Amino acid sequence: MHQSKVVDHAALLAEIGQWARELGFSQIGVSGVDLASAEPGLAAWLGQGFHGSMHYMAAHGLKRARPAELVPGTVSVITARMDYLSRGTPPGWQAIEFDRLARPQDATVSLYARGRDYHKVMRQRLQKLADRMAERLGPFGHRVFTDSAPVLEAELASRSGQGWRGKHTLVLNREAGSMFFLGEIYVDLTLPASAPESAHCGSCSACLQACPTGAIVAPHRLDARRCISYLTIEHDGPIPVELRAAMGNRIYGCDDCQLACPWNKYAQRATLPDFDTRAALAEPxxxxxxxxxxxxxxxxxxxxxxxxxxxxxxxxxxxxxxxxxxxxxxxxxxxxxxxxxxxxxxxxxxxxxxxxxxxxx
Structure with missing residues (x-):
């Protein structure tokens, strides 16, 4: 456990927030590590086989909900989010994307995948943020993650004030919709947790109705085996014949639940050029x-x-x-x-x- 001189936590978090913005992050938060209340839902999801052929999900089991088992000594998790809509994204982008889906001979690649790999961008910048903290505090125990280990990212993000879990299971933020990446720094520092955000989906079910394959089987419950993002990216075998027609022209990922979400009218553009759309993927x-x-x-x-x-x-x-x-x-x-x-x-x-x-x- 890290034991340093007494730290003014409010001042430290303000500093971390400033460093994070300089690195291209949109917001940081802090969560504790007791995720026991999330374990029954995770166990039920795995028990129903909704993870499909992502066998690592079952192999890791409940470790995903136990940060201190993944990284011994962890007592707090710093969460970060980073907006990813390309800097050149035009107004009315949701309608533009729906129009593309209606042109069968055009190809649709999920918006997040049209630029640089977010794993690389986020991990490098999270490490830079941790390095800045070490300069300020002295050495401390930490590990950075971006969709790269058994981490309950959305749970940690929602607990730390990044937003709330939408009915499509993604995190929604009132100022930024859902078009952002999440990352974490597991730390052996005791930091005060951020206040969680209350849910603001109300009676809206736009995402459930928009899903081409009916993968959102109930609010907050996703059957990955039917999800086009899973089928086109994670699944390595034949795509089930009964789901092929519903895929339309989506060849890598699917954004439909996000395109239909009213909160994404507030989605923010990225500040980093890394997420600019590559020419080969602009209008293919x-x-x-x-x-x-x-x-x-x-x-x-x-x-x-x-x-x-x-x-x-x-x-x-x-x-x-x-x-x-x-x-x-x-x-x-x-x-x-x-x-x-x-x-x-x-x-x-x-x-x-x-x-x-x-x-x-």
């Missing part, structure tokens, strides 16, 4: 992305979160979207492009190409 067509060789894929996704799914899964997702485009109307160029790849396709990709070709209107 399915055919343009399908034409990428594996070398092209690796080049265009250098430093991007997309790279982690690999070229085969990328093409698997594209094949489903191309099948949905064929169902929407004649598209000879798409049909030809699929047929050209079929002879050399892996068994996984071939299955999705064959399904796509069967969708031809």
């Amino acid at each position: 067509s399915l055919l343009q992305l399908w034409a990428w060789s594996e070398a092209d894929f690796l080049r265009h996704t250098e430093g991007s979160p997309i790279r982690r799914i690999g070229h085969e899964r990328w093409r698997r997702n594209l094949a489903v979207a191309m099948g949905n485009a064929l169902r929407a109307g004649p598209a000879p160029a798409i049909e030809q492009a699929l047929r050209e790849v079929l002879p050399e396709a892996s068994p996984l990709l071939a299955e999705h190409i064959e399904w796509a070709l069967q969708q031809s209107a």
